[in-house]
Every structure is written in structure tokens, then in C-alpha cells.
Amino acid sequence: MQMPPWLAAEQGSLGLDHDPAHLTGALGVPTWTLLPTDCDWRWINDQDSPWYPAMRLFRQRRAHEWQPVVAAVQENLVRIVADRRELQQQNCLVRL
Numbered sequence: 001m002q003m004p005p006w007l008a009a010e011q012g013s014l015g016l017d018h019d020p021a022h023l024t025g026a027l028g029v030p031t032w033t034l035l036p037t038d039c040d041w042r043w044i045n046d047q048d049s050p051w052y053p054a055m056r057l058f059r060q061r062r063a064h065e066w067q068p069v070v071a072a073v074q075e076n077l078v079r080i081v082a083d084r085r086e087l088q089q090q091n092c093l094v095r096l
Helices: 019-026 067-095
Strands: 013-016 031-035 055-059
Touching: 013 019, 019 031, 031 067, 055 067
Parallel strands: 013 031, 031 055
Antiparallel strands: none
16 A cells, blocks of 8 residues: 555644544554544553554643643654754764
């Protein structure tokens, strides 16, 4: 199965537990999924998804409290961006 061009260009996907998260997860696109406390049983408590190896799950700990979930996503995203910048700088130094 060939990935659609619009999805092949994706470096990652971020969303809630809906069809796009399942699609990108099934296609192996790095996916971050935000889950409510009362999520479907298939998400298995306190684990990342065994069905979608490229998916990272961010879970609410208390109903209706999304701020800690969004903060965790932000923290991870900031770390990834910093790591990529550092790698780019190292690659530039190696080329000199």
C-alpha cells in the first residue's frame, strides 16, 4: 500500500482519539494522541499503543483537565526541537 502524498510529507501528527490518529498510527507516521480519562478500553491504561508503534499517548489524569496534557505535549515538543537544532549545529560544524 502506497501512502498518499499529503501524508508522506508529514513529519508527525498530533490529535485526539479520532480517525486521523488511527490512520496516521496505522501508516507508521509518528503520532501523538491526546486521550481523555474515559478513553476507549483499547488504549490500555498507562501504556503506549501496542497496535501503533509510532504512536505516543498523552493521557488526562483527571477528567476535564487538559492543561497538564497540553503541557506534557509542549515539553516533549520543545525537547525534540532543541535536539534537532543541536544535531543541525553539529552537522554544520562537521562540514566546516
